[in-house]
Structure formats: C-alpha cells, structure tokens
Amino acid sequence: MAAASDDPHLGHGPSEDYEDYEDDEDYEDEEESDSGSVLSDDSVLPDYLREDEREAGTANTLYEACARNEAWTLQRLLEEGVTKEQAMELDINGRNGLMVAVAKGFVDIVYALHECRLLIDINHQDADGNTALMIAAQAGFATILNYIMNYYTGADMELRDPRGFTALIKAGLQGREDCVTALLMHGADINAMDLYRGKGLKDWVLKTGRFETMNRLRRLQAHPVAEQFCESYVPEWPDLRDLVARATASKTASQKLSQKLKDTFTITFPHDPQDNGVMDHLVRITTSIHSPLVATACRPLCPTSPPEIGRRRLTVAELLTRHSRKELEENSVCHSNGSVASASPRSSHSVSLTSCCQEQRESTTAGVKNFMSHSIMRQNSIFPTDCVPRIEVTRSAEPTPKKEKKKKQKGYLEPPIWKYKEAKEEKKKEKKKQEKEKEEQDKKIKERKRKSKKKQSH
Known part of the structure; x- marks a missing residue:
C-alpha cells in the first residue's frame, strides 16, 4: 500500500510516534487498508449481535428495536411506558440502545429516544470507554452529534476514554471536519491533552495526516465567531466599495497600457479562495439569519x-x-x-x-x-404544533362554467394542426352528422306513424 509520504502533494504522513502508539496498544493491521486500523473504526469492540437480534420478527424490547432500526416498534414501546432498566439494557459490549443506534447511524431511533432521555445516562461508557457523543464524533455522524448536544441534557464533552481521548480528539483523529467544527462551536476544549502522550488535538491531527482538518482548524481560529448567525450582522461585503472605487477610478494612458500588458502576459493558475473574499462572503450571506434562503426555516433561540x-x-x-x-x-x-x-x-x-x-x-x-x-x-412536517385546522368540503351550488372557445382572428399566427388531429376531428364530424341524420329519420318515421294512426281512427 502506498504511504502518505510517497505523494509529494500530501507531504509527510503519520509520524513514527503514531505508529509506535498503535504498536504499544497491540493494534494489528490485518488488512492493508484504513479500515483495518483501530482508530479508523467506531470502536475496538467487535460487532456483536445477540441471538434474539438475528431472529426474524418484531422486536419485543427497547434495545431490540434500537438495534433493528424499528422506529414504529420503539414508538409503541415508549407509549406503553418503559423503565430505567429497560432504557439502559446493555449488550455484551456494554452499550445501551442509544449507543447502538448512534454507532449504526439510525437517525430516527436517536430522535425517538429523546422522549425517554431522562431515563438514559447520556454519559454512559461502554467496555471501550466510548460514550454516545464519542461514537457519533469519530464515526462522522454530524447530524446525530448536533442533536445530542442540543437536545440531550448533561452530555459531557470533556469525558475521556481509557486512552485519555476526548470526543474532539477522536473526531480529529478520524478527520471528521464537520464534527470537529460542531464540537468546538458547542464549547469543547481545543487545548485538551490526552493522558498518556500529552498531545492535543492539533498534534494528533498532524501526526495522522489529517491536513484538511488542520486547515479547517486554522480557518476556525482565524474567525472564531460565526457572526452571520447574529442579528447585528450586516449582509454587505465591506471590501466591495473599495473594489468598485478602484475599478471605476479614471486611469492615465500609461496606467492603461501597463494594465493591458500585464493582463496579456500574466498566466493565471488555480488557487484557493482568499480569506474574507467573495466566496467567504457568499457563504456567510447565504447561511445568515437575514438571508432570504433560510429566513423561513431558521428560528434561532x-x-x-x-x-x-x-x-x-x-x-x-x-x-x-x-x-x-x-x-x-x-x-x-x-x-x-x-x-x-x-x-x-x-x-x-x-x-x-x-x-x-x-x-x-x-x-x-x-x-x-x-x-x-x-x-x-418527523411526525407532522406541515403543522409543527398539535393545532391541525378543520377542512370542510362543500359542493358548489352553481355549475362549473364551460370554457368559451376563442374566435379565430385574422392577421395572427396560429399553432399548426396535425394530420392525425384533422382525421380525428373529421371522424367526429361524420359521426355527429350520422347521428343527426338518424334522429331526423326517426322523427319522420314517428310522424308518419302518428298520421297513419289518425287516419285509421277517422
């Protein structure tokens, strides 16, 4: 397998300290791929399925419903009522139903378990020392991670596993940029160090070769406040006036000539967008609370x-x-x-x-x-509250007016009439003509019969 150091665009890959760390923990790379490494998986624990989980049929307990991703069954169990023992039922790896759902990415299950969040210990650690927050962070499930931090009370972001890693360090080890951003913006400690090596987030990010995550950290530190989510944010690009003034300013003949020569002989190469440039401004203005794109859906507290x-x-x-x-x-x-x-x-x-x-x-x-x-x-996306309006359907008293045909006007272009339509219309006309002739013949026959009956009566 090609190492990171073989690629000149990536620079140096993981350092020797990181390889020694894996050797110290007896982590064997059986398959020559990233998935074979311990730190690339959600946990070092094996993927364990109980016998009752392998059997077909409807789940009977809360844990089974979470492991099988049966949201309707879980909702039924929650409506019937669950105890703390049922909500905290553990498997052989020490994981409860919430942790199993987070590890497998079952978003609906995580949402539904919010109803019994008071019975679930959100900071419970499995046999490997991982919490639900750690599992979501290192697996890269940003949606679940944000939901836990915003709607589950008491989630400790600085809790550590036996190796001394926090959820933030775990997300950085796996290169989960969105999860790193979410944790930092929610108050995670960027200066936290692991207990054994004494290395922080940036040290482990560099040693594992997560260069994109390092770039994200630098950008976040350069702009630590997301001002576009504040009411005082002004949706105007501050550099726009200076740029417009420069472009519209009058230039001398020598300045015009030098600019033309510069534009002719200058070779442009692709480069990253500038900081606080037009791309950054477009991102801020389209995600701000004053943006017309999100103003109808964004409701910040x-x-x-x-x-x-x-x-x-x-x-x-x-x-x-x-x-x-x-x-x-x-x-x-x-x-x-x-x-x-x-x-x-x-x-x-x-x-x-x-x-x-x-x-x-x-x-x-x-x-x-x-x-x-x-x-x-997920219950009612049209009416977010329990208030559903009553709709009464009544029949209209007046019949629906027929559409009047427009009269043909001379001097205007008309759409062409296709041959099959002409043939169809001719058939209709012939059919109507035959029906009229038949009705007239029937009327004549009836009139003759009536006259003959009168003569016979006289």
Whole structure:
C-alpha cells in the first residue's frame, strides 16, 4: 500500500510516534487498508449481535428495536411506558440502545429516544470507554452529534476514554471536519491533552495526516465567531466599495497600457479562495439569519449571541427550564460565557416564532418539541404544533362554467394542426352528422306513424 509520504502533494504522513502508539496498544493491521486500523473504526469492540437480534420478527424490547432500526416498534414501546432498566439494557459490549443506534447511524431511533432521555445516562461508557457523543464524533455522524448536544441534557464533552481521548480528539483523529467544527462551536476544549502522550488535538491531527482538518482548524481560529448567525450582522461585503472605487477610478494612458500588458502576459493558475473574499462572503450571506434562503426555516433561540469557539451552548431543555416560552419566542435571551443572560428583544424585521395554536402544553417535553425543526419532528412536517385546522368540503351550488372557445382572428399566427388531429376531428364530424341524420329519420318515421294512426281512427 502506498504511504502518505510517497505523494509529494500530501507531504509527510503519520509520524513514527503514531505508529509506535498503535504498536504499544497491540493494534494489528490485518488488512492493508484504513479500515483495518483501530482508530479508523467506531470502536475496538467487535460487532456483536445477540441471538434474539438475528431472529426474524418484531422486536419485543427497547434495545431490540434500537438495534433493528424499528422506529414504529420503539414508538409503541415508549407509549406503553418503559423503565430505567429497560432504557439502559446493555449488550455484551456494554452499550445501551442509544449507543447502538448512534454507532449504526439510525437517525430516527436517536430522535425517538429523546422522549425517554431522562431515563438514559447520556454519559454512559461502554467496555471501550466510548460514550454516545464519542461514537457519533469519530464515526462522522454530524447530524446525530448536533442533536445530542442540543437536545440531550448533561452530555459531557470533556469525558475521556481509557486512552485519555476526548470526543474532539477522536473526531480529529478520524478527520471528521464537520464534527470537529460542531464540537468546538458547542464549547469543547481545543487545548485538551490526552493522558498518556500529552498531545492535543492539533498534534494528533498532524501526526495522522489529517491536513484538511488542520486547515479547517486554522480557518476556525482565524474567525472564531460565526457572526452571520447574529442579528447585528450586516449582509454587505465591506471590501466591495473599495473594489468598485478602484475599478471605476479614471486611469492615465500609461496606467492603461501597463494594465493591458500585464493582463496579456500574466498566466493565471488555480488557487484557493482568499480569506474574507467573495466566496467567504457568499457563504456567510447565504447561511445568515437575514438571508432570504433560510429566513423561513431558521428560528434561532439566541440570535444576539452567535456560536463561538470555547463558549458552551446550552441545550434547548436547559433554556426551557430557565426561561419561559414567551421569552424564547421573543428571542430575548442570549448565551454569555456558558450562562444565559437577558438581552434586548428582536427587531421587527426578523423572523418570529409565533405558532399557529396558542394552547400549548407547558411540560418540558412538549416545550422541546415546539423548538425542534421539521426534519427532526418527523411526525407532522406541515403543522409543527398539535393545532391541525378543520377542512370542510362543500359542493358548489352553481355549475362549473364551460370554457368559451376563442374566435379565430385574422392577421395572427396560429399553432399548426396535425394530420392525425384533422382525421380525428373529421371522424367526429361524420359521426355527429350520422347521428343527426338518424334522429331526423326517426322523427319522420314517428310522424308518419302518428298520421297513419289518425287516419285509421277517422
């Protein structure tokens, strides 16, 4: 297998320290591929299936429903009611139903288990020391990772496995750029070190050859605040005025000649977009809360404080326990150093959170559902609340008016009439003509019979 050092565009691959680390942990590369490495898998534990999971049929327990990805069965079990022992049923690897669903990427199962989140220990570690957050981070399931951080309360991002790796370091080892970004923007510690080697995120990213992840880290550190998700963001490119002024400024004859020679003899090569250039501006403006592309779907709870590296973001459940629904709908709260503080209400031109039904349940579970996106709810994507309007169907009293044929006007072009249509119309005309002739003959026969009967009667 070609090593990373053989490619001149990649530079040096994984260092000797990283190879020694695998040897110290007795990790054997049986197959010469990335999938054979321990650190490229979701866990060092074997893929274990119990006998009852291999058997066909409907799942009977919560764990079986999670392992088989049976969302309807899981919903039925949750409606009947589950205990903490059922929610925390473990397999031979020490994983509960949530962890198995996260490892296999069952998004619907992770969403459904939110109803019994109080019975599930979100920080439970399996036999290898992985939590559900670690499994999602190193597997690259950014959607599940964001859902756990935003809707499951108490998820510890700084929890470590026996090797001393946090969820952030695990995501960096696997080159999961989106997961690294999500963890950092949610408040993960970028300076955390593993317990044995004393290396941080950047050290392991470089030693494992994850150069794209390193570029993402540099860009995030250059712009640690996502200002486009804040109300104070101005959707205008600051460099545009200077560029327009330079382009429209009058030039002398010598400047025009030198510019023409420069454009003629200069060879352009493909290069990466500039920082804070037009590409960065387009990304910000299309993802901001003021963008017309997302304004109808984006409903931020804290628009006055955008995500920032190193600042912990509170979950939706935590926001609901500390603040009323009215404050959240008016977006009058904001994050501040991991805590929530009051802020000025939203402006009139921003998106409101007024629902179609005023009567809402005040419980925590119902409140969390009100602030979930339509793709997460999955129950009713048209009406996000329980308020479904009644539709009454009545028959119209007046008949539907027939469409009047337009009269042909001279001097205007008309679409051509195809031959098969002409033949079809001629057949219809002949058929109507024959029917009329037949009706006239019937009328004549009836008239003759009537006259003959009169004569016979006289």
